[in-house]
Amino acid sequence: xxxxxxxxxxxxxxxxPNLALGAGLNxxxxxxxxxxxxxxxxxxxxxxxxxxxxxxxxxxxxxITPGNSQKWDxxxxxxxxxxxxxxxxVAKLAQSNGQKLRCHNLVxxxxxxxxxxxxxxxxxxxxxxxxxxxxxxxxxxxxQCYAWDVVNEALNEDGTYRQSVWYNTIGPAxxxxxxxxxxxxxxxxxxxxxxYNIEYSGAKAGGARxxxxxxxxxxxxIDGVGLQSHFIVGSTPSKADQKTTMAGYTAYGVxxxxxxxxxxxTLPSTNALLTQQATDYSNTVAACVETKxxxxxxxxxxxxxxxxxxxxxxxxxxxxxxxxxxQKKPAYNAIxxxxxxxxxxSGGGSTTTTTAAVTTxxxxxxxxxxxxxxxxxxxxxxxxxxxxxxxxxxxxTTCKYSNPWYSQCL
Ligand SMILES: O[C@@H]1[C@@H](O)[C@H](O[C@@H]2CO[C@@H](O[C@@H]3CO[C@@H](O[C@@H]4CO[C@@H](O)[C@H](O)[C@H]4O)[C@H](O)[C@H]3O)[C@H](O)[C@H]2O)OC[C@H]1O
Numbered sequence: 261x262x263x264x265x266x267x268x269x270x271x272x273x274x275x276x277p278n279l280a281l282g283a284g285l286n287x288x289x290x291x292x293x294x295x296x297x298x299x300x301x302x303x304x305x306x307x308x309x310x311x312x313x314x315x316x317x318x319x320x321x322x323x324i325t326p327g328n329s330q331k332w333d334x335x336x337x338x339x340x341x342x343x344x345x346x347x348x349x350v351a352k353l354a355q356s357n358g359q360k361l362r363c364h365n366l367v368x369x370x371x372x373x374x375x376x377x378x379x380x381x382x383x384x385x386x387x388x389x390x391x392x393x394x395x396x397x398x399x400x401x402x403x404q405c406y407a408w409d410v411v412n413e414a415l416n417e418d419g420t421y422r423q424s425v426w427y428n429t430i431g432p433a434x435x436x437x438x439x440x441x442x443x444x445x446x447x448x449x450x451x452x453x454x455x456y457n458i459e460y461s462g463a464k465a466g467g468a469r470x471x472x473x474x475x476x477x478x479x480x481x482i483d484g485v486g487l488q489s490h491f492i493v494g495s496t497p498s499k500a501d502q503k504t505t506m507a508g509y510t511a512y513g514v515x516x517x518x519x520x521x522x523x524x525x526t527l528p529s530t531n532a533l534l535t536q537q538a539t540d541y542s543n544t545v546a547a548c549v550e551t552k553x554x555x556x557x558x559x560x561x562x563x564x565x566x567x568x569x570x571x572x573x574x575x576x577x578x579x580x581x582x583x584x585x586x587q588k589k590p591a592y593n594a595i596x597x598x599x600x601x602x603x604x605x606s607g608g609g610s611t612t613t614t615t616a617a618v619t620t621x622x623x624x625x626x627x628x629x630x631x632x633x634x635x636x637x638x639x640x641x642x643x644x645x646x647x648x649x650x651x652x653x654x655x656x657t658t659c660k661y662s663n664p665w666y667s668q669c670l
Pocket of ligand 1: 302327328370412456457488490491492520568
């Protein structure tokens with residue numbers, strides 16, 4: 261005969277909270293087997309002691325990401341002159357709090373100093389500049405980062421490669437070269453491709469899958485895909501679509517993480533918008549919870565007071581789970597409930613049954629994987645440097661050595 265205590269009866273009836281469940285966001289995430297729940301932060305707000313106290317509350321945040329201070333303009337403002345003071349401040353805060361650090365980012369088209377964008381460097385020189393930057397940063401933060409966003413936002417909305425100084429000079433090879441360089445300096449840190457609008461099905465998600473394939477076909481290490489998840493209240497992708505899209509990445513054996521979650525609205529905030537925002541946060545966090553290889557969720561700062569949104573999207577804001585007076589919004593409890601639901605039989609730690617949406621169709625630009633067995637893919641490697649894969653390119657292209665490291669069918 262099973263004896264139920266009064267408290268377990270009350271718990272079963274939903275009258276008492278389940279104290280075994282996580283009381284904060286990170287506690288709840290860890291209790292269902294995720295690595296962390298975290299937040300981005302930035303150096304200016306670290307002079308606000310009320311802010312820092314909550315950021316350092318490890319019940320809610322087991323991980324932090326520097327929002328700006330590890331970017332190229334902050335770390336290598338002049339060629340081969342490296343400044344780490346801002347990034348080190350955030351790294352030391354994470355270390356003293358016992359929080360994981362997601363390091364952000366190594367190669368991006370934005371927030372680059374003009375010496376990089378206007379230098380008119382040739383292929384070989386720009387490769388050496390990129391490798392030097394990666395080597396210095398990864399070495400400096402070796403042992404401190406849980407993960408690096410190695411390449412950020414390499415794609416256009418149609419899944420083709422973004423025109424950037426990197427792509428225009430080096431070609432798509434800059435991506436595997438960046439991953440290989442980072443791995444050679446720190447074999448233990450997790451290496452991510454990170455982007456926005458790759459959280460739902462469509463051409464851009466296809467482009468992100470091809471980037472995973474490209475890096476893997478080069479023989480370089482890629483550990484995960486970072487889904488930025490800068491969403492809009494009422495237009496957030498459905499949980500089912502987010503899970504399907506995550507499965508499309510994890511089918512390649514890599515992890516996924518939600519890396520920059522915020523859900524903005526057109527101001528002013530109303531109760532109806534806050535309620536919808538809570539639903540949108542819940543669905544997004546639940547998609548991660550219900551995907552076994554989704555390791556964690558990072559919000560792009562936790563309070564509206566310091567959100568990047570109003571500066572970037574005029575007239576929009578209120579995107580975070582705490583308001584600008586540090587009061588929890590309905591989104592907070594919605595996230596907590598979504599995480600705690602992962603401890604139930606249908607929740608996190610379970611393998612998603614969503615079918616992986618891996619496709620081999622051509623992207624809008626015709627630059628997607630089109631090769632069958634024995635035919636090199638247009639975006640991939642086709643010869644040189646011990647390459648043992650196919651060397652016959654798809655119709656209309658020939659194998660070219662674009663640099664000493666890499667070849668492409670062009
Ligand atoms: O202080 C801020 C930093 O916080 C900021 O960090 C970057 C913010 O997000 C990432 O880059 C942006 C991602 O969103 C793009 O806009 C999207 C356009 O399509 C929409 O559908 C979608 O909702 C939007 O999010 C922006 O164009 C990107 O810049 C990036 O990874 C973070 O580093 O950087 C600027 C600083 O001033």
